[in-house]
Amino acid sequence: MKYLMKVFLLMLAMGLMLSGGITLAAVSAADVNQALQALHLTNADEIMEAFEIGFSQGRLQPEGALHLVKRLSAAEGSPSDKEAILLTIAHALEDDLSVSTLVNTVEEGLARSVPLLVILNGSGGQPLILGLVQRECLLGTVRDLLYSKRIFSAPEGAQAASTSLSLRRFDALVTNIADALGDYLEGDGNPYDGFLLYQAMSTRLRNQSSAESVIPAGESIIPAEDVDLVLDRIEPGDLTPTVLKVLNQS
Amino acid sequence: MREDNLEETIKNVLQREVSDEVFHIEGLEERIVTELAGQLPKSSPLEALKRLLAPTRGARLGQLAVIGATAAVFLVLGVFLAGRLPFLEGNPRVTVTPSGNEVLFIMPAIGAQSVTVVGSFNAWEATPLSDENGDGIWTKSISLPPGRYEYAFVIDGRWWGQDPLADEYVRSFGEYNSVRYVGLAGDGA
Numbered sequence: 001m002k003y004l005m006k007v008f009l010l011m012l013a014m015g016l017m018l019s020g021g022i023t024l025a026a027v028s029a030a031d032v033n034q035a036l037q038a039l040h041l042t043n044a045d046e047i048m049e050a051f052e053i054g055f056s057q058g059r060l061q062p063e064g065a066l067h068l069v070k071r072l073s074a075a076e077g078s079p080s081d082k083e084a085i086l087l088t089i090a091h092a093l094e095d096d097l098s099v100s101t102l103v104n105t106v107e108e109g110l111a112r113s114v115p116l117l118v119i120l121n122g123s124g125g126q127p128l129i130l131g132l133v134q135r136e137c138l139l140g141t142v143r144d145l146l147y148s149k150r151i152f153s154a155p156e157g158a159q160a161a162s163t164s165l166s167l168r169r170f171d172a173l174v175t176n177i178a179d180a181l182g183d184y185l186e187g188d189g190n191p192y193d194g195f196l197l198y199q200a201m202s203t204r205l206r207n208q209s210s211a212e213s214v215i216p217a218g219e220s221i222i223p224a225e226d227v228d229l230v231l232d233r234i235e236p237g238d239l240t241p242t243v244l245k246v247l248n249q250s
Numbered sequence: 251m252r253e254d255n256l257e258e259t260i261k262n263v264l265q266r267e268v269s270d271e272v273f274h275i276e277g278l279e280e281r282i283v284t285e286l287a288g289q290l291p292k293s294s295p296l297e298a299l300k301r302l303l304a305p306t307r308g309a310r311l312g313q314l315a316v317i318g319a320t321a322a323v324f325l326v327l328g329v330f331l332a333g334r335l336p337f338l339e340g341n342p343r344v345t346v347t348p349s350g351n352e353v354l355f356i357m358p359a360i361g362a363q364s365v366t367v368v369g370s371f372n373a374w375e376a377t378p379l380s381d382e383n384g385d386g387i388w389t390k391s392i393s394l395p396p397g398r399y400e401y402a403f404v405i406d407g408r409w410w411g412q413d414p415l416a417d418e419y420v421r422s423f424g425e426y427n428s429v430r431y432v433g434l435a436g437d438g439a
Contacts, residue, residue, distance in 0.1 A: 067373055104374075108370075108400075109423060110374070111375070112423055112425070118423070123424075127421060207398065207431050208431070210431065221397060
């Protein structure tokens with residue numbers, strides 16, 4: 001009988017491990033919605049609608065969104081600041097922007113126990129801190145800059161023009177250029193020095209493209225041809241007006 | 251049936267054969283086996299399973315077979331479900347990472363109680379480093395897909411973002427973060 005029990009316990013353990021693994025992996029939009037509703041936000045439905053756009057585009061994963069909402073829920077700070085953070089990410093998704101940088105900024109800020117208002121609005125002092133609002137603005141201005149240089153994104157299979165990239169490749173360009181310019185500013189870089197801004201951008205893109213030809217699930221790999229396209233069309237003089245739009249908002 | 255019972259049964263059959271004067275070698279074996287079969291206890295399925303699981307050499311093989319078969323059934327079921335259930339599609343937890351690169355994080359921290367690494371690869375949640383031999387060199391190898399990763403070490407609760415092995419450094423929230431580019435050749439720029 002003892003042996004019978006042992007075998008049944010083994011079977012039970014294996015069954016639990018298997019079902020546990022499946023359960024852990026199965027984060028759905030409904031789970032994210034449930035976590036959002038638990039925060040008692042005024043605009044929970046609007047945030048969820050935007051998140052669902054992100055899920056469908058692959059710009060946001062339910063697992064990542066759930067992690068963010070739960071971490072935000074556990075953080076110290078007012079509910080209105082938490083809502084403002086989530087609304088900023090939601091607006092970025094509604095504005096057709098990639099949000100990986102924004103989510104990463106919030107996760108890092110929360111891990112560092114940075115006050116929610118600083119995560120949201122940054123700090124104009126020394127050192128300069130770009131918050132979520134400035135990072136979102138930077139993404140938008142970089143996206144607009146690429147548009148002005150006739151570099152677009154188009155649906156998969158509909159890239160008739162050579163400068164129409166897939167959404168993932170276009171997002172990778174926007175994200176990395178905006179990140180590079182933002183990091184340059186946070187590192188006390190001079191916004192009026194277009195050549196240094198250009199150097200920061202090109203170094204970032206070249207480093208990223210060194211890992212090309214392997215396409216992971218993320219959006220950080222940039223083909224060398226995309227880097228050449230950007231460096232060919234964007235000039236140092238284009239970058240100062242781009243970052244000044246952000247700094248003027250601070 | 252025990253061994254002494256077996257011998258007793260065979261002796262009885264032989265004695266009967268002799269007393270009945272029907273003894274001859276031909277068919278003797280068959281008659282003994284028939285007699286033995288008649289004396290075997292009739293067992294229920296549960297008792298048969300219990301015998302299979304009894305601690306004899308043969309039964310232990312049976313146990314292993316049962317456990318193995320159960321594990322195989324669960325594995326096949328798991329693989330089948332993972333591939334079929336719609337909510338698992340595209341979920342990074344069940345997606346095999348292509349060409350993961352082992353990235354070694356090293357931080358000398360003599361006398362430290364805990365050292366962790368936080369970064370964009372783990373949603374800034376602490377991944378502990380270990381110092382197995384107590385020499386103050388804390389290490390952790392993490393498999394990462396190609397890309398750019400910002401990170402910092404946390405030594406006894408204090409952040410340290412200037413890893414000497416980093417490819418570059420950036421400022422974030424007024425503090426330094428280390429950066430590594432992970433590519434095809436493995437760790438590094």
